[in-house]
Amino acid sequence: MSLIAFRGITRVYGQGDARVSALAGIDLDVASGEFVAFMGPSGSGKSTALNVMGCLDRPTAGSYTFRSLEVTDLVDQERARLRRAWIGFVFQGFHLLPRSTAVENVELPLVYRGISAARRRELAEHMLDEVGLADRRHHLPSALSGGQQQRVAIARALVTEPQLLLADEPTGNLDTARSEEIIALLARVNREHGQTIVMVTHEPDMAEHAHRIVHFRDGRIESEQRTGRTP
Amino acid sequence: MITTLGEALRMALAQLRRNWSRTLLTSLGIAVGVGALVAIVGIGQGASRSIEQDLASMGSNLVSVEAGTGGGPQAHVSAPPFQDRDIESIRRQVPHLSGVAPMASSSVTTHYAGLTWSTSVTGSSPDWLGVAGWTLASGRALEDGEARSGAAVCVLGETVRENLFGDLDPLGARIRLGDADCTVIGVLAAKGENTMGMDQDDLVWAPVRFVQRRLLGTTGVDRILLSVDDAANTDEVLLSLDAVIRELRHVRSDATVDFQIRDTREMAEHVGGITTVLTGLLGAVAAVSLFVGGIGIMNVMLVSVGERTHEIGIRMAVGALQGDVMAQFLVESATLSALGGLAGVALGVAVTAVGATVLEVPFVVVPAAVIGAVVVSAGLGVMFGWMPARRAARLEPIDALRAP
Structure with missing residues (x-):
């Protein structure tokens, strides 16, 4: 039973002559516990697919079921609740x-889940320890390196223990060494906690850490390949 | 909506502290409006209280009857005065009167031991003391016999005593009053100035007949002061007075009268009415400035939502619902406005204190107005913050995240 099922998902931007088809009918399944990488050139639709998956964007047509729930039937409020309950995001x-410390940033999702201030602080500090930033808790993002900022963002995404972690080019702004750290962290999270991860990336080295690579081109899925790793 | 009000308040205060200069300037708009309202209500209340005190010092349940009807084309400017027998008839026929005081006034120059003082003399009956709300500081009041015979005796107001006698004992002294002499038998307790700044103690009280014969050379009076035994009987007294005086002056019931009757309540309503209208007008101006302050808040909140679009996107991505975003911005604008309201109350109370001193009215702080001002300003914040907050809440998360 797949966690995510896309059937004929289409996303069109603009109107009339300016219409751009970002997604031109996609069928895709992601199983629970799977680590999937989306690859493809810029404008191939991989980020749009990720945003639709995360309920940040709405498909123009098609069916999207998440945990057997038809997401396209939901109103804004319900999609926001679904996002809050199940999904974490990491962005490029x-x-x-910018004006909140590392630990305050990690606490933020818990604020919207009605968790007490003391418990929030405890969970957020624990999560910062997990990503190796125990000594950077009270730094502002501007005082952290890119790799450290991305680890804060990952801690923020994971602090609610979401079933689905969506990462949009998480290593896009980082050098190779930092990228390796981040991808290793994601792979560990997937392995140890069984969290489903869908990651958009340009870099084949990064995609190699996933179980499956989906190639996008012109709003369609061009091909899929298995890396040999398994959940 | 999951965030508690406390959480939203904490975020709002942090945000307002970050942009402290903007917070200061925006809340200033509300502060000025609230301050003006609080001051106007405060000074208005002070003025009302001052007028009430004046009326009380004039004597309670007072009715005045005047010959003539004042200005206007139909005026009987030279209406006949009230004679002694008219006053006797009123005293006998009108019920519920506790005092009747005919009033004959004249400006006089007083002399004693080489000192001179210009004042006014009030010729009246022994009832005048109670009717006009005076008490004696020393000596005694006029007696009925003296009033009837027009004896050459007088009671001094504090100002006159001070200026003619200083530290000396005035009782028993003979002073010159215009062209006549009189013996001082008493001194009135001081009342001080009234709201208009007039010295109420600058007068001499003497028998009405003495003033008429020796100073004015007339027999009647143009004005009678009466006091009613109980405020509840005022209407009955007014009706009865009207009927009695019409009969005395042979005025048919459908003819225009050549006298007018007024009571304290009417005077109070008249003066109070002016105060209320003034307070209302100034209050309306203050309300307009409060409205302008509210527009300032809306403006700043719109700018803030624009600047923080990216932040809103992040919050939505990590789980904020529309209601959470809405609450965050509403609480922020309400807090901003309430801070202005608090500052405005302080400003308003300060202005009231200064105004009360300058205008010489009692310093009154109305707690309801203070609490109301803060609550209303917080309400204004919600009202004017509504549109910006809704704009923030309705942002598409994906668009908001892409904002710089």
């Missing part, structure tokens, strides 16, 4: 609140 641009 980190997207940390």
